[in-house]
Amino acid sequence: MASSCSRTCLQYLLHLAHDNLDFRLPSPFWCLNSLTEEDVRSVMARSVCAKSAFELWGRGRTHSELRTSLLNYSPEKMSPYVHKESTYRINVYTFNKTLLFADRIKKIDALEYLPFEGTVSLKSPQHIFCLLEDYGTDPNNIPEHPNYVYFGRWIADGQRELIRSHSVKSRHFIGNTSMDAGLSFIMTNHAKVKENDLVFDPFVGTGSLLVACSHFGAYVCGTDIDYNTIHGKGRSSRKNQKWRGPDENIRANLRQYGTQKMYVDVMVSDASKPVWRNAALFDAIITDPPYGIRESTRKTGSHKDIAKAPDGSYADSHVPVSQAYNLSDIFADLLHFSAQHLVVGGRLVYWLPVYRPEYCEEMIPHHACLQLVSNCEQTLSSHTSRRLITMEKIKEPKENRASYSELDGLAGAPDPRCSPYHGHNAFREKYFSGLNKRSSKEDTRADVDGK
């Protein structure tokens, strides 16, 4: 009884990075129970939000409480790591405060009540320990003493190095709206992408999301309506480069990170007119649809009568005319497509642009076959944000694909245009009108101040 309790009673501490605050709990320190070390290691093998994970040995609001807590930690649990033949080092980490080196040493020395019998090795210790001190989250009001302290055995670091190694700044092929590396990996994790999955992005752009998915062993494919982006042609998005080079394309991006073998295909295609046969093909659909701000929203089709030659053919150089693709239609189509083509249990992860003054939870698009898993906001400005929506397919749609009323989760609202999100078709106007209002307010203020 006692030994099984000692296995299950271990606590773990995750130290989270201080960014993407909307995506996590308010504190950078998170204590977890009911996990095994293996669970913690597999989380750290994927997380780009967690800096490090520790086996928690003690904690408290003061060093005195920490000491009591540590002296209460079972010596049997400590012994594999503190015995005579072991080597170790102790790090000190202070959140929201800089410590002088001398003070760090003092704090380590103050832990001399711990039963370490091994030798200190700074360069290559077998075991690393950490004293973590939390000085709150207000950089303008740093307390003299920490609010909370922890002590634990280091288990693993997270994958934050990927944010640097996969930075869009050093990527071969980018576009105006290439998703940054950190968010790409967060999306990959939300979608639970794993080795040997088949992942699809219907608004693939320069393939940033596919790059992240391929890193975790998924095979990737994508489509985009923009011929130049898919072929890697046209104007460069880089400041001092006019045109794209010959090796700039999605395949080259995967090659840059050694995951070219995960590349299946990309195609020029209109996401509103899918080209896939009716089957559950994809393990995950991960995408960042256009918001109509930096990339236009479009689909093929025209309101005008198009002049054709008498034999009904187009000139070879004909480029299909596009019309505006309403934002609410983009998301209705995306959910409908995902319900058709995801495997059951597969996930759809996408960004939904939101005009904050009018936002309410009801306007998140829904579908009877997809269950909402999470909704995380990333603020873009005072009046706009985007929400990372994660949905999981829970059942197959019924045979009749054409019937929106039965597929759309809105009770008593068969027409998707009645969806509350319809208002967001005006997102583009609201985005720019908000900017105009702000700048005209600033002008008035300057006048009032007489400057």
Place this chain on the structure above:
Amino acid sequence: MKLLTHNMLTSHVKGVTKGYPLLIKATEVKVNDVDFNPQFVCRMIPKLEWSALVEAADLLGHRQDLPSELVPDYEKNEDFLKKVHRALLEVEVIEGCLQCPESGREFPISRGIPNMLLNEDEV
């Protein structure tokens, strides 16, 4: 374009009911070396329309004695899986087009990338 993708594509020309599979008319085909991953091949096989795969591989001259019916217990048959792997991921159509079997409409493939866009009066 790889045959894995081709196996999942269908014609979306307005009014077409029998748009699958698209006929491949290839003017340039390449065979690449792609790392063999038996787990991935096993996961894809149940999603495939087997006869469409064999037909397409055959048309391109790369059937390499792929059987017309799926063999039972293929999970442990490494020889078979390697053949499927080659057909699905290593054979690539670089130039050519995909043709809708019902309407005859052609979708060009250039530099390995199919262009599935319809013109405005076809939507």
